[in-house]
Amino acid sequence: MSDTVNCSILLTDLPLPERPAAAKAAGFDAVEFWWPFAAAVPEAGEVDAFVAAIQDAGVRLTGLNFYAGDMPAGDRGIVSWPGREGEFQANVEAVVAIGERLGTRAFNALYGNRVEGASAQEQDDLAVRNLAFAAQAVARIGGVVLLEPVSGAPAYPLTKAADALAVIDRVRAEHGVDNVRLLADFYHLAVNGDDVPAVIAAHAADFGHIQIADAPGRGEPGTGDLPLADWIAASRAGGYAGPIGLEYKATQADPFAWARD
Template sequence: MLFADAPFLDRFARAAACGFDAVEFWWPASDSLAGVEDAVRDAGVEVALLNFDAGDMPAGDRGLLNDPARRQEFRDNVPVALELARRIGCTRLNALVGVEVPDLGRAEQLELARENVAWAADQAAAIGADVLIEAINTIENGPYLLSRTDAAADFARSVGRANVRLLYDVYHMQRMEGNLAATIAEHLPDIAHIQIADSPGRGEPGTGEIDFGFLLARIEELGYDGWVGLEYRPSHGSTEESLDWLPLEGRGAARADGRP
């Protein structure tokens, strides 16, 4: 979502130039996977998170796991995504479960999604990777199957795989349920990755209603040691201009040499 004015493969270097030493991205459906690998290596960044193929997202798809007609499409993507993850050193892959399929029971869809996640998680375990489950808001995304933190956590536990964990998206959960700090504290042992954007406009922190000074301090105080990904749309200008809220030293993991 950031650096969207540039071709996808150019964004890795843009992120590195801004001081970031890690990136995350959706499935690069229209780009060469070898090109992605080269871009990651050339930029010198870590890949903190990669999404499995979630379908045609501009057209409204939000995952393939719950649709019997697209089961094979997801399963064909899993080994390809895991091979890319292995080659670029990514150990967390996000699996969007999907928007409700008309004329198919919700319980049946959740069971199919559960089977698909378990199947993917077993393969991911072979490369030491986690499969993440994300709750997203239904206001903008239609009847997505998992729209609240408790539902996503219950689903992840029901899969019965130790490497199935949660992706907590601050923006989506502010839209759906609020109570961000307490919810993160409650589910912290299951949270493997956090994403942020302000609400309700999905812009950078400081453009909406969330007190990120408090929230980020609380996340650190709780002992969360994973990445916090920026998944927002710059409210004006370029991505670089939207980063005024985040000092350079806050854009990367601490390095042994003391550089940000």
């Protein structure tokens, strides 16, 4: 299958180290994760255990998020968070080290919410610098940084593809960095009211990654009314050749039955 299972949102009935093997048993050869550690810079033993879980399962790690703060508490990244530059940059080095060990080449940088005490311009200027730093770092291993619009987080300023693309253009113009790419999450774009077919028609060849879930509900394909198969086919026809990230919430005993059907 050309799909990659997001093991941070799927297979959550299992301990995290067991999820890559469960994805393999379900018929998938690739997985992706949000940042799987509590700290921006995990202990060496934690990293070794995570790497071993991927390698022992016989799957590829196609994508990994940078540290995004306290996600359960509502954080959605620290890229644009003044005062946390050092933390982010230290995390970048940790991410690159994991990517080098596992052959991972796509790294998702959640932009971050608007925070009190900082202007939007201050946050956006910082984000551009941090994204350039991250992109230059992952370039050492042939990687790309992904930037995505997100739904369900009112303080997160990137809600449509054009918002993320404008940031990507700034990084390129101001830092000469050309390996920051749009993560087209069709669920987030659709529920935020974006024109997904238009985004695909204009930008599919430049997508860094695609993720899917159905809407409403963020469940498996077929549980809502999004034409996901049509959008994926249009993206392939438009030049996207990468995997499709399965980033939905399981609503059924077999969350992959739709793929086998």
